Amino acid sequence: xxxxxxxxxxxxxxxxxxxxxxxxxxxxxxxxxxxxxxxxxxxxxxxxxxxxxxxxxxxxxxxxxxxxxxxxxxxxxxxxxxxxxxxxxxxxxxxxxxxxxxxxxxxxxxxxxxxxxxxxxxxxxxxxxxxxxxxxxxxxxxxxxxxxxxxxxxxxxxxxxxxxxxxxxxxxxxxxxxxxxxxxxxxxxxxxxxxxxxxxxxxxxxxxxxxxxxxxxxxxxxxxxxxxxxxxxxxxxxxxxxxxxxxxxxxxxxxxxxxxxxxxxxxxxxxxxxxxxxxxxxxxxxxxxxxxxxxxxxxxxxxxxxxxx
Numbered sequence: 001x002x003x004x005x006x007x008x009x010x011x012x013x014x015x016x017x018x019x020x021x022x023x024x025x026x027x028x029x030x031x032x033x034x035x036x037x038x039x040x041x042x043x044x045x046x047x048x049x050x051x052x053x054x055x056x057x058x059x060x061x062x063x064x065x066x067x068x069x070x071x072x073x074x075x076x077x078x079x080x081x082x083x084x085x086x087x088x089x090x091x092x093x094x095x096x097x098x099x100x101x102x103x104x105x106x107x108x109x110x111x112x113x114x115x116x117x118x119x120x121x122x123x124x125x126x127x128x129x130x131x132x133x134x135x136x137x138x139x140x141x142x143x144x145x146x147x148x149x150x151x152x153x154x155x156x157x158x159x160x161x162x163x164x165x166x167x168x169x170x171x172x173x174x175x176x177x178x179x180x181x182x183x184x185x186x187x188x189x190x191x192x193x194x195x196x197x198x199x200x201x202x203x204x205x206x207x208x209x210x211x212x213x214x215x216x217x218x219x220x221x222x223x224x225x226x227x228x229x230x231x232x233x234x235x236x237x238x239x240x241x242x243x244x245x246x247x248x249x250x251x252x253x254x255x256x257x258x259x260x261x262x263x264x265x266x267x268x269x270x271x272x273x274x275x276x277x278x279x280x281x282x283x284x285x286x287x288x289x290x291x292x293x294x295x296x297x298x299x300x301x302x303x304x305x306x307x308x309x
Contacts, residue, residue: 004292004293005289005293008285008288008289008292009285009289012282012285012286012289015281015285016278016281016282016285017067019277019278019281020066020067020070020274020277020278020281021063023273023274023277023278024062024063024066024270024274025059025063027268027270027273027274028059028062028270032268033055033268034053034055034079034080034267034268034269034270035049035050035079053077053079066271066274070278073087074087075087075090075271075274075275075278076271077271078264078269078271078272079267079268079269079270079271079272080263080264080267080269080272081269081272086271086272086274086275087275089260089272089275090257090275090276090279093255093256093257093259093260094256094257094279096166096254096255096256096257097242097245097249097256097257097258098242099172100172100175100176100179100242100245100248100249100254100256101179101238101241101242101245102238102241102242103172103175103176103180104175104176104179104180104183104241104245105180105234105237105238105241106176106180107176107177107179107180107181107184108180108183108184108187108234108237108241109184109187109234110184111180111181111184111187111188112135112183112184112185112186112187112188112190112191113187113188113191113223113230115131115134115135115184115188115191115192116131116135116187116188116189116190116191116192116194116195117191117192117195117218117219117222117223118131119131119132119135119188119191119192120191120192120195120196120199120222121195121214121218123196128192131188131192132189132192134185134188135184135185135186135188135189136185136189137185138181138182138184138185138186138188139182139185139186139189141181141182142182143178143179143181143182143247143248144178144247144248144251146177146178146181146182147174147175147178147179147247147248147251147252148251150174150177150178151163151164151174151251151252154174155174161173161174163252164252164253164254165252165253165254166252166253166254166255166256171252174252175245175248175249175252175254178248178251178252179241179245179248180241183237183241186233187230187233187234190229190230190233191226191230194226194229194230195218195222195223195226197226198221198222198225198226199222201225203221204217204221204222207221227298228295228298231291231294231295231298232291234291235287235288235290235291236284236287236288238283238287239280239283239284239286239287242283245258246258246259246261246262247262249262250262257276257279260272260276261273261276264276
């Protein structure tokens, strides 16, 4: 298993190189530069700034210089946060984004899986239709709309929760719910579909014929045999929740990586945009590897090579 893990890590290196290359080329293809939005600077000062950050060199030479920094484990200095390296910004903000993302994962699984199982167990009933309606609503409503609604209701109307910042458990509830609710609806629909498919299998009929409790059949047989598709989507979904909370962090004024990313895009802070994008790509690669390894534990028929026994 260790050999397989290392092999997959090496396979992920070309992916990261492609992501870094495409991101670099797209940023430099967009008209304008990182210092065009600033107060009009004298040509001499602007030339010195561009020389400091190697922006006066051809694009291909800038690319080689940046990739050389990456090989050495450096991401360069931020253009807008003077005196701070991108690596330091990510190191300070990533734990906040990681905490928010993991809380959102708990919301996603805690709401989505039970709703999907209950909906499948009560197929074509009012409970089933209600679960489907709520799940569809969760998928349809954007996270920033839900976040704004939660602030309006629980902060401004009921005064139960703080509207912003990241200073304790009470500050984490609304952002985690706003971020995870939509994905919970998706997981609920997926769980319902997979559980219904398993419930139609012959071994489920055999279990019922033996007189097993319906709860035992649902949890021990149906849900456990339906978990593989859920694990498939939870890998990249977890990576997306950890680093994809950009708008939610901005709305709730959370000092995470996403908040800095939005500012970086606005200010054309090339190194910071590249750094956050690469972190996201690394998490995607690791999440897919983790999913493959979990397959082996969940289904003994699956080999590490991906072939069936």
